Amino acid sequence: MRIIFMGTPDFAVPTLAALAGHGHEIAAVYTQPPRPAGRRGLELVKSPVHQQSEILGFRVKTPESLKDAEEQQAFRDLGADVAVVVAYGQLLPAAVLSGTRLGCYNGHASLLPRWRGAAPIQRAIMAGDLETGVMVMKMDEGLDTGPVAMEERVAIGPDMTAGELHDKLMVIGGDLMQRAMAALERDSLTLSPQPDDGVTYAAKISKDETRIDFSADAQTVHNHIRGLSPFPGAWCEMQFGGKPERVKILRSTKSEGQGAPGTVLDDRLTVACGEGAVRLLRLQKAGGKALNAEEFLRGHGLDAGTVLS
Structure with a gap:
């Protein structure tokens, strides 16, 4: 399929690599713009997804916002079958969610509807959860509220850190999304609505x-x-x-x-x-x-x- 990939941190890189490795055409990669880094904050550093995309030879786009009508039209003009989103860092407006033939699919690091939001890995461990996972969800205009297509569960060990869980889930997430896109291409991907009970929110760590x-x-x-x-x-x-x-x-x-x-x-x-x-x-x-x-x-x-x- 022709895919627009949208992601920013290390967590998203294995998913991009998995999709490219299985023969999908990457129409463009959207990621957050380079940000100041280093002790003095004087150097602009490209995101991990940006760096990996350049290595793989993909077209990279770094808009500050997707609310602009011209940006939304440019997104549609890519003529993609689907958009895949993993920790992109921006809420997607309706015009972007509907800007591909098959919609936008998100890889989220929790067992939805538990831990919707920005910091699901940290919040799961801080709450003492014994299990978490990765889910592929078709996005709607809510915060991680869309119907779920596939999931992979992972036990959280008694001394496991957020960093260790992050590294485990990002690999699993890449494989899961690749399998989901293969099923979508075959028109065999089944979507199930999230339950109304058990909703929790993973607020950004302050x-x-x-x-x-x-x-x-x-x-x-x-x-x-x-x-x-x-x-x-x-x-x-x-x-x-x-x-x-x-x-x-x-x-x-x-x-x-x-x-x-x-x-x-x-x-x-x-x-x-x-x-x-x-x-x-x-x-x-x-x-x-x-x-x-x-x-x-x-x-x-x-x-x-x-x-x-």
Whole structure:
């Protein structure tokens, strides 16, 4: 089929590669414009999808918005059979949703209708979900409300981080979308409406919710840490040389112990929570590299009784 692909981050790259690898014609790739990056923000960096598209020789379009009538007409003029959307980063207006012969299909990283919205992978882990997955959905004008065509389920391990789940789902998502498009080409793709019950929304992660609250129970603290790892990273403050410094916690596990919330209980970075304890396994100071707990402790004395906040 002749496909318009719309995506931006790493998560979308395997889907683009799968579609191209199975012989579909990529009419154009839409992605977000290059954004400032680097420590000073002076360099404009192309999105991962943009970079991969150039390697594969695809035409790339980077409009700031698709609300403009000229952009919508340019989309229609591509004469595509279908549009495939994976983490594009813009809401699509009705004129774009109807701008191809067969409509727009989205690869979404949750088991809809649970976790509609921007951060389904992080929210699933932070909520303690035991299972998630990828779904292919025909898009409508709502927020991830369209009928579902195919799904693939994935168990969430007890210590799995958002980064690990992301990497697993993006590969599965590429294969699932390729199979969905093959079925669509054969006119054998079945659509089922989403149920009305079980709807939850995965709001974008805000900076205000990244600080660790050790007064919560150990499971909640652990889910918070792994749900925000590696980005943006859950953090707490530690005292070094009498000065508080922000330290990201990138990996943890549930442990045994009790004490005042935030108190270091032993020489293995076991920290008391409101109920139970967690052991911190991987940490990163601002501007530093990520270190395993043993390496971190060699350079930063955190004796039992130290309080993290």
